[in-house]
Amino acid sequence: MTKRIGILTSGGDCAGLNATIRAVALRARHGYGWTTVGLRSGTLGLLERPVEAVELDPDRLDAALARQGGTFLGSTNRGDPFAFPMPDGSKKDRSGEMVAGLKGLALDGLIGVGGDGSLDILRRLLAPSKVPFIGVPKTIDNDVANTERAIGYSTAVAVATEALDRLHPTGASHERVMVLEVMGRDAGHIAIAAGIAGAADVVLIPEVPWHLKVVVAHIDALRAAGRTSALVVVAEAAGQSDDPAEPDSDAPAHGVGDWLARRLSKATGAEARATVLGHVQRGAMPTAEDRLLAATFGVRAVDLLAEGKADRMVAWWNRQVIDVPLAKVVGRSRTVDKDGALVRTARALGICLGDKA
Ligand SMILES: Nc1ncnc2c1ncn2[C@@H]1O[C@H](COP(=O)(O)OP(=O)(O)OP(=O)(O)O)[C@@H](O)[C@H]1O
Numbered sequence: 475m476t477k478r479i480g481i482l483t484s485g486g487d488c489a490g491l492n493a494t495i496r497a498v499a500l501r502a503r504h505g506y507g508w509t510t511v512g513l514r515s516g517t518l519g520l521l522e523r524p525v526e527a528v529e530l531d532p533d534r535l536d537a538a539l540a541r542q543g544g545t546f547l548g549s550t551n552r553g554d555p556f557a558f559p560m561p562d563g564s565k566k567d568r569s570g571e572m573v574a575g576l577k578g579l580a581l582d583g584l585i586g587v588g589g590d591g592s593l594d595i596l597r598r599l600l601a602p603s604k605v606p607f608i609g610v611p612k613t614i615d616n617d618v619a620n621t622e623r624a625i626g627y628s629t630a631v632a633v634a635t636e637a638l639d640r641l642h643p644t645g646a647s648h649e650r651v652m653v654l655e656v657m658g659r660d661a662g663h664i665a666i667a668a669g670i671a672g673a674a675d676v677v678l679i680p681e682v683p684w685h686l687k688v689v690v691a692h693i694d695a696l697r698a699a700g701r702t703s704a705l706v707v708v709a710e711a712a713g714q715s716d717d718p719a720e721p722d723s724d725a726p727a728h729g730v731g732d733w734l735a736r737r738l739s740k741a742t743g744a745e746a747r748a749t750v751l752g753h754v755q756r757g758a759m760p761t762a763e764d765r766l767l768a769a770t771f772g773v774r775a776v777d778l779l780a781e782g783k784a785d786r787m788v789a790w791w792n793r794q795v796i797d798v799p800l801a802k803v804v805g806r807s808r809t810v811d812k813d814g815a816l817v818r819t820a821r822a823l824g825i826c827l828g829d830k831a
Pocket residue numbers: 484485486487516517550551552553554555588589590591592593595612613614615659
């Protein structure tokens with residue numbers, strides 16, 4: 475039977491979303507003869523009347539899409555359907571309106587490409603609609619539970635690594651400590667991976683409690699050994715987990731990069747500069763790895779709908795695409811394992827994580 479499935483992208487954008495949309499539309503048409511409808515602006519588009527949706531003809535989706543960052547369908551990380559911010563400042567449950575908008579599209583299935591927050595919201599939103607839902611994990615933060623990889627992470631790590639490659643020569647030329655603040659929301663995945671790949675001297679992540687005095691001692695030791703510059707990577711959330719018992723525990727929840735550069739300069743006497751990488755990590759062309767993930771996840775998501783499955787998420791595990799119940803994904807977050815391979819590797823390379831000298 476010919477089916478009509480929908481796809482939407484939700485949460486912060488990242489590289490690889492367009493490649494995912496294209497893979498879904500191609501698989502649906504050429505694998506099953508189905509039509510794919512792209513829903514615009516994530517959940518927000520479901521409040522428009524008519525609902526913002528466009529039929530996707532896969533043969534008209536240029537292959538160049540696989541290379542483009544962002545999402546041509548648009549996305550949102552604002553406007554919780556269950557507590558929607560209203561102009562007068564109040565919050566309103568608008569999930570019923572969204573479900574009504576979705577039902578009007580007469581879909582036989584929906585694929586939602588999102589991070590932990592979006593997948594949770596979409597799962598709850600779709601439950602009363604009875605529309606079969608399959609989730610595809612994407613987020614530069616790589617913090618979605620039960621998948622080793624989310625679309626967009628590889629690209630963000632590549633961008634952060636390239637930033638370190640660029641900070642190294644300028645830092646060395648001016649004999650400075652260069653601090654790079656990277657994204658990751660509450661997790662340090664981008665920081666630890668880019669820190670290793672970009673040969674940083676210090677990596678600070680929220681999962682490993684760190685102390686300014688340990689970082690200062692490490693930089694002092696490097697300088698005593700003849701090094702004139704240093705590279706420091708700090709995850710945006712690293713300030714929140716500094717030990718409250720320590721005198722230097724005032725690392726702020728926001729702006730930890732600037733704070734750290736000022737403190738390091740004062741304590742070591744070296745000049746320091748901070749770079750906040752920000753949304754540059756999200757907006758890049760996807761790496762080959764992210765394009766592959768997008769393709770394999772997109773195809774598998776359609777196949778799951780064809781198999782009559784629902785309430786599941788495609789996932790990457792042990793070098794394979796698998797699917798897991800969404801119930802085992804939502805409400806959890808996958809942070810960096812502080813005893814895991816990357817942390818051990820960083821330590822073995824002499825990278826200071828701020829917890830021991
Ligand atoms: N579809 C959505 N509608 C409204 N708010 C959303 C939506 N998706 C996420 N949010 C909100 O955006 C914020 C970011 O959440 P979260 O990090 O969990 O997003 P995500 O979907 O995981 O995507 P990403 O982490 O890549 O931005 C949270 O406050 C969450 O409630």
